Amino acid sequence: xxxxxxxxxxxxxxxxxxxxxxxxxxxxxxxxxxxxxxxxxxxxxxxxxxxxxxxxxxxxxxxxxxxxxxxxxxxxxxxxxxxxxxxxxxxxxxxxxxxxxxxxxxxxxxxxxxxx
Numbered sequence: 001x002x003x004x005x006x007x008x009x010x011x012x013x014x015x016x017x018x019x020x021x022x023x024x025x026x027x028x029x030x031x032x033x034x035x036x037x038x039x040x041x042x043x044x045x046x047x048x049x050x051x052x053x054x055x056x057x058x059x060x061x062x063x064x065x066x067x068x069x070x071x072x073x074x075x076x077x078x079x080x081x082x083x084x085x086x087x088x089x090x091x092x093x094x095x096x097x098x099x100x101x102x103x104x105x106x107x108x109x110x111x112x113x114x115x116x
Contacts, residue, residue, distance in 0.1 A: 038061045038064060039057075041064065042057075042060055042061070042064055045064055045067065046060065046080070050080060050084065052084050052087050052088065054087040054088060054090065055083060055084060055086075055087035055092065056092075056095070058095050059083060059087075059092065059095060059098055060083075062095065062098055062099045062102060063079060063080065063083055063102065066102045066103075066106065069106045070102075070105075070106065073106065073109045073110070073113075075105065075106075075109060079102070079105070083098075
């Protein structure tokens with residue numbers, strides 16, 4: 001869906017202007033504006049083959065939201081692979097637990113770096 005929205009957005013940019021584009025798409029698809037933004041931005045962060053059916057979108061959304069912290073620490077690509085491995089092995093923690101794991105990973109790495 002993210003790819004379709006991104007392609008549509010690119011194709012119409014020079015042809016005509018849609019007033020309240022995000023609101024219209026959100027309303028028509030029954031999505032919150034935040035969810036629409038996340039769908040649109042996920043396709044810029046993850047390649048098509050990096051998004052697995054075995055991993056619910058909410059996990060990618062959680063990972064995307066911690067992307068800048070993880071990138072700063074050099075951990076984003078590694079965490080992306082770990083998430084997909086957990087999905088393939090059907091070992092995903094609950095979504096809220098995964099969010100906590102991300103926070104703990106970031107805090108742990110920052111703490112290690114501050115001690116140096």
